[in-house]
Structure formats: C-alpha cells, structure tokens
Amino acid sequence: xxxxxxxxxxxxxxxxxxxxxxxxxxxxxxxxxxxxxxxxxxxxxxxxxxxxxxxxxxxxxxxxxxxxxxxxxxxxxxxxxxxxxxxxxxxxxxxxxxxxxxxxxxxxxxxxxxxxxxxxxxxxxxxxxxxxxxxxxxxxxxxxxxxxxxxxxxxxxxxxxxxxxxxxxxxxxxxxxxxxxxxxxxxxxxxxxxxxxxxxxxxxxxxxxxxxxxxxxxxxxxxxxxxxxxxxxxxxxxxxxxxxxxxxxxxxxxxxxxxxxxxxx
Ligand SMILES: Cc1cc2nc3c(=O)[nH]c(=O)nc-3n(C[C@H](O)[C@H](O)[C@H](O)COP(=O)(O)OP(=O)(O)OC[C@H]3O[C@@H](n4cnc5c(N)ncnc54)[C@H](O)[C@@H]3O)c2cc1C
Numbered sequence: 544x545x546x547x548x549x550x551x552x553x554x555x556x557x558x559x560x561x562x563x564x565x566x567x568x569x570x571x572x573x574x575x576x577x578x579x580x581x582x583x584x585x586x587x588x589x590x591x592x593x594x595x596x597x598x599x600x601x602x603x604x605x606x607x608x609x610x611x612x613x614x615x616x617x618x619x620x621x622x623x624x625x626x627x628x629x630x631x632x633x634x635x636x637x638x639x640x641x642x643x644x645x646x647x648x649x650x651x652x653x654x655x656x657x658x659x660x661x662x663x664x665x666x667x668x669x670x671x672x673x674x675x676x677x678x679x680x681x682x683x684x685x686x687x688x689x690x691x692x693x694x695x696x697x698x699x700x701x702x703x704x705x706x707x708x709x710x711x712x713x714x715x716x717x718x719x720x721x722x723x724x725x726x727x728x729x730x731x732x733x734x735x736x737x738x739x740x741x742x743x744x745x746x747x748x749x750x751x752x753x754x755x756x757x758x759x760x761x762x763x764x765x766x767x768x769x770x771x772x773x774x775x776x777x778x779x780x781x782x783x784x785x786x787x788x789x790x791x792x793x794x795x796x797x798x799x800x801x802x803x804x805x806x807x808x
Pocket of ligand 1: 561562596597598599600601602603604606607608618641684685686687689690691692693694695696697698699700701702703786787788790791792793
C-alpha cells in the first residue's frame with residue numbers, strides 16, 4: 544500500500560458514514576492534497592480493480608459518500624484557492640480545489656481577502672480589482688455551510704436560494720475531473736458540446752472518449768435523478784450532479800455575483 548493509500552483502520556471509522564446516517568465499510572482510505580495525487584491514487588486502484596467512493600465534507604443526505612467496500616478517496620484536504628479572472632461581462636471567476644468549505648469561502652468573500660499564495664500575475668491583477676469592487680458572494684446555499692464546493696458540484700446542490708439563483712450548475716464555469724484510470728478532463732463551459740446525444744471528449748493524455756448519452760428527456764421540474772442530459776448539451780453539465788460516479792472533481796471555477804443587500808443574501 545502506498546504512503547497516500549492507508550488501510551481503513553478504526554481511527555478512520557467516521558469516514559464510513561455521512562449525514563444520511565447510513566454507514567459502510569472500506570478497505571483503504573486516502574486524503575490527497577493535490578490533483579496529481581488524486582490521479583496517481585486512481586491509477587493505482589484502477590490497475591487493481593478497486594472500487595472508489597469519493598467524499599467531500601460528508602454532509603450529503605443521500606448516502607452518496609458512504610462506501611460499499613473498496614477505497615475512500617476523501618477530498619477535504621484539497622482546499623487551496625488557485626486563481627481569479629474576470630469574464631467578458633466583468634464577472635469574477637474564482638478557481639478553487641474541491642475541498643474548499645462553503646462557510647470559509649463566504650467569510651473570505653465578505654472580508655474581500657482571499658488566500659493568494661502561488662497565484663500568477665493575471666490572477667493577482669484580478670484580485671486587486673476584486674478588492675476595489677462591490678462585495679461579491681457565491682449564491683448556492685445547501686443549508687449546511689460545512690459542505691465542500693466539490694461535493695456541492697458533484698450533487699448539483701440547491702437550497703432555499705435556488706428559487707432566485709438556480710442550483711449549483713449555472714454557477715460553475717470550469718471543472719477538472721480525474722477519471723477512474725487517472726487520466727484527466729479539463730472542461731470549460733462553452734467549449735465542448737454534444738452533437739445531439741453524442742459527446743466526444745479529449746483527455747489530458749490525448750485520448751478521445753466517445754460517449755453515447757442516455758436518450759431520456761429531463762423533466763422541466765426540479766430533478767436530481769440520473770445524469771443531466773440534453774441534446775447538444777455543454778459537456779461540463781454531464782459531470783455536475785453525477786455524484787462522483789464519472790470521476791473525481793479536482794478543480795472548479797465558480798462565478799461570483801455582486802451582493803445585493805436588498806435581497807437579504
Ligand atoms: C441539515 C442539512 C440540510 C441540507 N439541506 C440541503 C438543501 O437544502 N439542498 C441540497 O442540495 N442539499 C442539502 N443538504 C445536503 C448537503 O449539504 C449537500 O448535498 C452538499 O452539497 C454535499 O457536499 P459535501 O461536501 O458534504 O459532499 P459529500 O456528502 O461528501 O458528497 C456528496 C456526493 O458528492 C460526491 N463527491 C463529493 N466530493 C466529490 C468530488 N470532489 N468529486 C466527485 N464527487 C464528489 C460524493 O461521492 C457523494 O456522492 C443538507 C445537508 C444537511 C446536513
């Protein structure tokens with residue numbers, strides 16, 4: 544067993560359950576801190592055909608983070624802020640690792656102080672503009688603010704504010720997804736689309752994945768069942784709400800919004 548893959552001993556007992564109160568068993572666990580570590584872990588486990596359960600903060604109520612044997616890959620220690628930019632409309636887009644906790648993000652945004660260690664020059668320039676701009680906030684509120692952004696993206700979290708802002712999906716502009724074999728997809732909203740129900744995606748290692756999407760029609764009411772699919776859909780939307788079944792979210796880019804005090808948010 545590698546240093547990052549540890550046996551699932553009693554000290555990790557709490558990671559066998561989430562807020563659903565369901566509990567399960569695993570044979571090993573890891574707490575990667577970088578995307579490269581996630582990829583290496585997945586590559587090792589894939590070679591051994593070990594099933595993987597992905598975890599964020601384990602606040603989910605549907606037992607998606609509860610293992611059924613195999614390995615637990617817990618992303619809660621991947622909590623760096625990676626950079627900032629503005630889109631053509633001037634909206635701030637923040638790049639974070641999946642383990643960033645919602646309550647922490649809210650604090651940082653309200654203080655207008657983000658951890659900028661390791662940021663490139665372009666991000667630092669956007670950060671100066673961010674500090675001079677009206678206060679920004681992130682709209683999605685799944686009630687439980689100890690949730691991680693990766694977990695929120697993975698289950699397309701919603702909550703009371705969804706009546707005004709929709710669920711998590713429209714606020715995600717970029718995703719990195721580490722696939723089961725350790726290869727990586729780098730997805731940017733607006734860049735890769737399905738042709739009808741067929742999706743062709745090129746991985747970081749240069750492989751082309753040809754995916755036939757399910758043919759069902761999504762209901763127009765709120766629906767959290769099954770993969771999100773639509774004709775000619777943006778590829779990124781397939782991975783939002785997939786609950787960790789298609790890969791591990793290792794990076795997200797989220798769109799911030801100007802705070803509107805009169806909305807009470
Ligand atoms: C009191 C309470 C109230 C709640 N109210 C709401 C509500 O109103 N609306 C709502 O939507 N939710 C609600 N929730 C549920 C919960 O807060 C959300 O589901 C939360 O967004 C999950 O985030 P997490 O980090 O805890 O993820 P986890 O619970 O750890 O995981 C959730 C799912 O995402 C997957 N996952 C986690 N991280 C990753 C990753 N990096 N890559 C790929 N897959 C991953 C897991 O495998 C699992 O399937 C509530 C929870 C509580 C405790």
